[in-house]
Amino acid sequence: MTSRLSIAVVGGTGAAGRAVVQEAVSRGHVARVLSRHAPDDAARVPGTTHHRVDLLGDDGAGVAGDALDTALAGVDVVVDTTNGQSPTAMKVLTVGASRLATAARRAGVGRVVVLSIANADQADYGYYRAKVEQERLLAGAGAATTVVRATQFHEFLELFLGHGGRLGRWARLGVLPVPRGARFQPIALVDVARALVDAAEGHAPAGGVPGPGPDATTVTIGGPEILDARDMARAWRAAHGSRRPVVGVPLPGPLGDFFRGGGNLVPDRRWGTVTYREWLTS
Ligand SMILES: NC(=O)c1ccc[n+]([C@@H]2O[C@H](COP(=O)([O-])OP(=O)(O)OC[C@H]3O[C@@H](n4cnc5c(N)ncnc54)[C@H](OP(=O)(O)O)[C@@H]3O)[C@@H](O)[C@H]2O)c1
Numbered sequence: 001m002t003s004r005l006s007i008a009v010v011g012g013t014g015a016a017g018r019a020v021v022q023e024a025v026s027r028g029h030v031a032r033v034l035s036r037h038a039p040d041d042a043a044r045v046p047g048t049t050h051h052r053v054d055l056l057g058d059d060g061a062g063v064a065g066d067a068l069d070t071a072l073a074g075v076d077v078v079v080d081t082t083n084g085q086s087p088t089a090m091k092v093l094t095v096g097a098s099r100l101a102t103a104a105r106r107a108g109v110g111r112v113v114v115l116s117i118a119n120a121d122q123a124d125y126g127y128y129r130a131k132v133e134q135e136r137l138l139a140g141a142g143a144a145t146t147v148v149r150a151t152q153f154h155e156f157l158e159l160f161l162g163h164g165g166r167l168g169r170w171a172r173l174g175v176l177p178v179p180r181g182a183r184f185q186p187i188a189l190v191d192v193a194r195a196l197v198d199a200a201e202g203h204a205p206a207g208g209v210p211g212p213g214p215d216a217t218t219v220t221i222g223g224p225e226i227l228d229a230r231d232m233a234r235a236w237r238a239a240h241g242s243r244r245p246v247v248g249v250p251l252p253g254p255l256g257d258f259f260r261g262g263g264n265l266v267p268d269r270r271w272g273t274v275t276y277r278e279w280l281t282s
Helices: 015-026 063-072 089-093 095-107 126-138 154-161 165-171 189-200 229-239 253-260 276-281
Strands: 006-010 030-035 049-052 077-080 111-117 144-150 176-179 216-221 246-249
Touching (some): 015 030, 049 063, 089 095, 095 126, 111 126, 126 144, 126 253, 154 276, 176 229
Parallel strands (some): 077 111, 176 246
16 A cells, blocks of 8 residues: 655646645645636635645745755655646646756655656657656656656547637638548547556556666556547537537647648547547537
């Protein structure tokens, strides 16, 4: 049986982070949630404490650093589930990860777990490059590190179907746009959280490979099935009672190339258990 750990989940108010906090608490661990904004009462996981930390605080190692040191004092494990999409916010994956690694080292944290993306190093895409940099920086925190690279979450297709995201102009025409020629192997956040907390406890899913640091392991996890984006959209449409037609449109740029080439798929790493349809109906 694993002893009770103190786990700091950085980005613990986000989609993945909150699932990690819930999983950690359900296993009897003590979870600290670190993010810029405190969760409201409805989103707060009972039994957790929140520490207001901005990894990009513009005062260098000032306020952000002091708050970080307080938040990490006495912590056994740091789990990084932060995220940022715009060029400025994305710096949380690089500048922020560097600060987090320094603070984790200062606090003598024993283990670091990083949530990353399956095959992130195989796409020439700025966001993915930042993820690989985040992995590398945190593996330099002087702690045993596990990078957990997951395939796209079940929520990912919402980016296109919910409001169009990068295909927004198609959504405004009243269709459900999906990236043409793409397939996904989506995974449920509960499965991702299970893997991250397993890693926090020191028994990550099997099949890890060494790197990206001297005491680091990278393990890749995927969802239980590989689905054509169009089939996912049809299932989404049925679950949402929508009648909008599904239209495959080209996703431009290197991310489109990556998806069309199947770079996001890890058929031999089916680790999650919850299927897309099960998730849609749950
Ligand atoms: N979406 C996918 O399909 C997928 C697949 C595999 C891996 N991933 C990875 O999973 C990770 C988590 O994604 P997510 O969708 O759960 O993200 P999310 O919902 O956007 O949550 C991001 C979290 O980071 C915090 N944060 C952002 N900037 C911060 C800063 N400067 N200082 C401190 N905290 C900050 C946010 O809280 P505040 O805003 O309050 O600070 C929030 O708690 C990402 O790194 C992503 O690459 C995603």
